[in-house]
Amino acid sequence: MEKGKLYLIPTYLSSTNNGDNITNAVKNVIRTTTYYLVENIRTARRYLSSLQLGLDIETIHFEPMDKRFDEQALPALFKPLLAGVNMGILSEAGLPAIADPGNLAVRYAHEQDIEVVCLEGASSIILGLISSGLNGQQFTFHGYLPIDPVLREKKIRTMEQIALSSGYSQVFMETPYRNQQLLTALTKILKPDTVLAIGADLTGQEQYSRSKKVSVWKKTFFKLDKIPCTFSIGIY
Structure with missing residues (x-):
């Protein structure tokens, strides 16, 4: 029996996005997909409904795949795929399998010789980097930084050392409600001449990149509370 395909389906980056931000190719896949692995069921249902594709959400099957997921x-969960039914992965924002557990499903799909299709x-991460002016040829993405202040400071100093010695841009992110706290920590820990780039509400109606x-950041008040952001540090 021919196996189904695992589709990596993008979602909105900003709460102000709408269906215009999603390509027709993505919408066509969503129209025919009834099984999903999702980071958040409520967010996934709301996203599919917002596309106004005439879907009957109650007939769509969602399985949660969050940070507590047991692989x-x-x-x-892959039984439908092995039986020839296509399945999609939805992150809470943006592309799946980066800074979320979707990579576990992708890895398992490869182990089972199931075709993985990127949409x-x-x-x-990429939008924040390309709008920063920092090195886009060599960079490292670190995901979320440690919550513990001591470990976070150690991580920030290590990233800065790598950026200054190698020229590699260092890209990372934080949960929106901790962004302001992170910015304060960065301005206290990083050296004065280190470049810090912030991409906030990217693709949204109030997006900005600085x-x-x-x-200079130390003299600038920048309100980041509850706004999705990416951070990059490096040199010019």
Whole structure:
């Protein structure tokens, strides 16, 4: 029996996005997909409904795949795929499998020789980097930084050392409600001449990208509370 395909389906980056931000190719896949692995069921249902594709949401099957996900559940979840039914992965924002557990499903799909299909969509990581003016040829993405203040400071200093010695841009992110706290920590820990770039609400109606030396950031009030952001540090 021919196996189904696993589609990596993009979602909105900003709460102000709408269906115009999603390509027709993505919408066509969504029209015919009834099984999903999702980071958040409520967000996934709201996203599919917002596309106004005439879907009957109650007939669509969602399985949660959040940070508490146990990959031992994958064999059971993949039964539709092995039976020839296509399945999609939805992140809470942007592209799946980056800074979310979707990579576990993708890895398992490869192990089972299931075709993985990437669909075009926005990535806050790439958008934040290309709008920063920092090195886009060599960079490292670190995901979310440690919550513990001591470990976070150690991580920030390590990233800065790598950026200054190698020229590689260092890209990372934080949960929106901790963005302001992170910005304060960055301006205290980083050297004055290190460049800090922030991409906020990317693709949204209030999106902005700022790239300045830390010495300038210290003199600038920038409100980031509850706004999705990416951060990059490096040198010019």
